[in-house]
Amino acid sequence: MVEDEAGKAQAVRPAYMVEVGTESLDRPARNSVGGRPFLDDGQEWPRCFCGERMALFFQLDVPADVEPFGGDHLLVFHCGAHNEASDPVMDAVMDDGRLVARYWEAPQPPWPGTFWRVLLQRDAVRPTADVEPAVRALPLTLRPFVDTPDRERGAQGFKVGGVPSWAQFPEYYRCACGTEMAFVCQVPEGWEFDVHPGLPEQPYSAGTDTYGLFLGNEVYLLGGPAHCDPAAVWPVNQN
Numbered sequence: 001m002v003e004d005e006a007g008k009a010q011a012v013r014p015a016y017m018v019e020v021g022t023e024s025l026d027r028p029a030r031n032s033v034g035g036r037p038f039l040d041d042g043q044e045w046p047r048c049f050c051g052e053r054m055a056l057f058f059q060l061d062v063p064a065d066v067e068p069f070g071g072d073h074l075l076v077f078h079c080g081a082h083n084e085a086s087d088p089v090m091d092a093v094m095d096d097g098r099l100v101a102r103y104w105e106a107p108q109p110p111w112p113g114t115f116w117r118v119l120l121q122r123d124a125v126r127p128t129a130d131v132e133p134a135v136r137a138l139p140l141t142l143r144p145f146v147d148t149p150d151r152e153r154g155a156q157g158f159k160v161g162g163v164p165s166w167a168q169f170p171e172y173y174r175c176a177c178g179t180e181m182a183f184v185c186q187v188p189e190g191w192e193f194d195v196h197p198g199l200p201e202q203p204y205s206a207g208t209d210t211y212g213l214f215l216g217n218e219v220y221l222l223g224g225p226a227h228c229d230p231a232a233v234w235p236v237n238q239n
Contacts, residue, residue, distance in 0.1 A: 014065040015147035015154070015162025018058075018185075021139035028127035030073065031060045031142065033193055034135035036127035037075055043121060043230065045128065048079035049113030055080045056132040057193050057213060060140055062120075062184065066161035068225040069184050073124040074160075076187075076221070078213050080134055080195075082115035083203045084108065085214050085237045088173065098174040104231040116214070118233035120184070120223055135211060136194040160185045164220045167238040175224035175232050182225050189218040189239055 020033055028036045037045065037056045046054045054077035064070040089106040091098040100106050105113055131137065147154045147162030152170050154163030164170070164183050173181050192210035195202075202211045213219050217237035224232035 012146060012148065013162050014063065015145055016063055016066070016142040016160045017145050018060065018158040018160060019141045019143060020158075021141065023139070025137035025139055029137075029139055031140040033058045033138040033140060034132040035059070035137040036129075036131050038073055038121070038124035038127050039075070039119075040121045040123045040230065041126075043119070043124075045130070046077045046117035046119070048082060048115045049111055050079065050081060050115075052079060052081060054078055054115075054117060055134045055211065057135055057211070058140060060142065060160065060185075062160060063142060063144075066184075068182060069120060069223055072120040072122055072227075074185060074221075075119045075121065075124075076213070077117045077119075078211070079115040080202050080211055081200070082111070083205065083212065083215060084111075084115065085217055086114075086116070086235045088234065088236075091176065096174060097172060098178065099176050099234060101176045102229075103176055103234065104229070116235060117231055118221055118235060119230045120227065120233060121230055122227065134195050134199055136196055138194070156188060158187055158191065165218070166220070167218045171220075171236050171238075173222060173234055175226065175228060177224060177226050177228040177232070179224055179226045179228075181222035181234060183220065184223045184233065185221040187213055187219040190216045192216075
């Protein structure tokens with residue numbers, strides 16, 4: 001337990017820093033940048049609104065003590081040809097902070113759909129036959145740490161669980177099913193993912209040999225605790 005500024009005890013939420021290895025992966029790994037995605041049976045490799053298959057940026061097993069997503073397999077896909085910040089589309093009828101139905105496919109003006117897909121798979125036991133062709137396959141390691149919040153903000157870094165660091169004001173949403181969304185994972189501002197040489201350059205990325213997520217914004221992934229759909233995850237962007 002830790003104490004906030006008012007001296008009230010706060011529970012320390014389990015948290016793990018995500019470390020990226022340097023040696024290329026030559027085998028399937030559940031915790032990886034790129035590689036072979038582990039998907040539930042019947043779950044297809046996501047495609048962008050443009051029709052192109054999205055790139056697998058990273059995947060990992062959410063540790064068992066990171067509730068309410070412990071034991072889920074998290075996968076983050078993003079188009080290599082489209083790169084922009086996410087824009088939440090709210091349900092104007094409900095007017096309670098709820099995202100629209102199937103918000104993971106909702107239009108992102110001027111585009112008719114989304115250019116990312118984040119999945120929380122519950123039965124992902126086998127890797128796909130195909131390897132992610134663009135993002136270089138590297139291992140991920142999750143290291144537990146104490147994420148002591150400063151007011152409502154936790155530590156910065158690439159992490160799972162704990163408290164978001166919130167570059168701006170905290171953002172809270174309800175899933176389309178009505179449940180309040182909970183924090184899953186954070187990717188720091190400016191984080192770049194190595195890609196294989198000779199690929200088309202991603203728009204607005206930092207270089208020709210890397211891809212970024214959402215224009216390089218800090219990304220906070222909020223998931224739907226009810227697991228109403230594997231894609232019920234919203235990527236909050238701040239800088």
